[in-house]
Amino acid sequence: MTLEKASLKLLQEALERLEIGFQGLPEVEHTTNLDALRIVLLEVAERMHDNYPYHHPLYIGQMLKPPTEIARLAYMLSLWINPNNHALDGGKASSAMEKEAVAEIAKMFGWNTHVGHLCSGGTIANLEGLWVARTLVPNKKIAASNHSHYTHQRICGVLNIPFQPIPCDSRSRLDVGSLKKILEEEDIGTVVVTIGTTATGAIDPLPDILELQSEYRFRIHVDAAYGGYFTLVDNLDAETRTVFDCLKEVDSLVVDPHKHGLQPYGCGCILFKDSSVARIYKHDSPYTYFSSDELHLGEISLECSRAGASAVALWATQRLLPLTPKGKFATDLSKARKAALLLFERIQKDPRFIVAFAPELDIVIWAPKAKNASEISLLSKEIFKESAVKNLHLAMAELPRELFADTKQEINWDVNYVTCLRSCLMKPEHLDWIDRIWSTLDLVTNKVLNNSI
Template identity: 60%
Template sequence: MKQDQALQLFSEALPRLQQAFSHLPSSDPSAETASTDAMRAVLDELTERLADNYPYFHPLYAGQMLKPPHPIARAAYALAMWINPNNHALDGGRASSRLEVEAVREIAAMFGWTEHLGHLTSGGTFANLEALWVAGRLVPGKKIVASENAHYTHQRIGSVLGLAFENIAADTRGRMDLSSLETALQSGEVGTVVVTLGTTSAGAVDPLDKILDLRQRHRFRIHVDAAYGGYFKLVSDLGPDAARAYARIDEADSIVVDPHKHGLQPYGCGCILFNDPSVGRFYKHDSPYTYFTSNELHLGEISLECSRAGATATALWATQKLLPLTPDGEFAQGLSCGRMAALRVYNKIRQDKRFFPGPEPELDILVWAVKACTLEESSRLATAVFDLAAKQDLHLALAQVPVNFFGPETWPGAPADGRVTCLRSVLMKPEHLNWVDAIWEKLSHAVSKAIEPETL
């Protein structure tokens, strides 16, 4: 199993790392540490507590955006934690800081950038905060806009930073509506457009190519939130609309991607990239005690966060060394497997009279509703299916999505701005492709138990 691989790799590498410091005099602590038996007792209790989790690592977990780290990432992270470096400054993370620079450079190259400023963060939220903070400095007094299906934290970040924010309507596939965006742009008050490549609700891909064309007529910055979908830049079998969007991602002003989603990394590992390195001037500060051993740029000088685990960078570097970020390479093929799994489940749903299919998946996320005459009944049935599937160890997710995802004829008389609770699945593990039939069998059994004949 992958977990066994990680433990084996770690146990082989640790003695070699310890040997590198064997010339130092013994430094046994003067105070007596806790006994092995005491620590074992704590870990025994912890093991029982941790068992109260969903099996996020298993293909039958097909709910939220949870993907197990690669064994090399687990082993590298644990190895670095033996030293516990801090990538705020070279003083605290000399080797791991260089590994971060190299790993981030490879991510930037994936998007087609040779010149960039970037670093790792604790996750996509903080990475997006930095992107919008810089945008606010470059276009002060201007508004930030994002699709109504963009991540909710963009509006929250705008509030934190004191920046005006506006939601833009979405189309029936969950993507930013271009006519609504252009109406907002005509006011001249928009400074930054947040373009989402892979919404968290349904994996929708905003039409970046067309939004870039609008930038020719209206002056604004483009920030691409690709926290979820960024790595799909490496995949060649996307649909035509998504492919056109990804083909022009290099024209954005800033990009966020989360290696702890599709990048096979432990939490938390986000990444922020700017195409203009000169934005580093906004981070400038004085710290008379932190930077003194090197004249090189410290990562703390281009980051709003201070202490950051060097183990995060180490794990990412090791994973990318093993699985390079090459188009249609081994890593990219894993993404393609997840997308193929989502399309196969979608086609089964589309052909089943017990369901209303949502938009065709653009990445590896799909949403669907249980067939019923009213929104309320459909929502109730979705919750029932969710519970019944879990009893069979199939773990899905629930989501409230706009009714326009399903077409106006689905629930006649439903309010145009209404929402329905539906089922949602994130098939982001490569193994999901081989588990489609098992997933479908359990889902079909759950809906058969939940649904009443008269609702068909």
């Protein structure tokens, strides 16, 4: 059995408990054609076979992590009500749960006061962060590293904000020297700091950027969509730990519960340290905000209709797995990081491979050795393909030659980019599967390299 099903029996009990809350209403007759439902549902199951096994420990490819059991069940349970967290009229209980869950996330970063909410994912969360930045510091550029998520430049285009890319160092991090030079020459209003780049999991040097902020007075928006939850783990290296300890000093922050927060898609979160930012969202609706004098979440979000189910699932997850250091949530995340370190150590010691730098979170990047950069790319693609045949599912990333400057490998750079192998070891189960993962990778690599001779 590869899919967890035992928890489903709790859903019926929870539904009966939910129905008690509405027992004063007149009965409604429900006619359900179970035979017709069965036919279509089983067809859906068949169609869903055409997926990679994202839920399995042998899937170590893209940033895809299955939601935890409580999130699945709470999400499904809420769909019998289907709340809308735009206004309290549409999602009274789920809005309260969202406020509580978001406050717990803010507390994780050391913020006791904040304004923030859930949204459909990191893209919209970052859009809101940059929209507020444009409002607070108008007519100034937004700067982000050229290894930050591509969404920042796209968002700046949507919002008509001038965008300034910043070069990276050999570890895929924003280069502070380049940033300083740009700050001296350009009118920068906001600097985006990435905590866990999508390609490599790199962590921008926030302490150094905060020092520049004290001199140049720009806002700092942190994109921690991928890496934010790692603030809870106990096995980061000292330099990375220092970055996380500085997060309480930034102006705005994005984290995605649907990545490491064990949630279904889509569930992102935007936070602002200064709660007065809520005034920027202020708007009027002649038919929406009348049921309560309490804050309606639509009054502090750009999105209108939003899934209350996402808030219910997140609240339930954090109730079962609190966001505390050394708790089960943090311990499981530490296991994912440890699995990445173990895989990295084996790859680093193996003469068949090149590694540019050690993982800062749980993403491992490596490539097979070859004389030419183009040959490395071809071998990486073959290993990727052959690994999938053996049910080991990897990912790939095309990286610039600058990231290999510290490897001291003699490579003929006949092209300026090389395709590398990439793995996101996001599941705690990966720690128990490292031997199986390595043995498969070893077998496949030997086959590919022998065939290339």
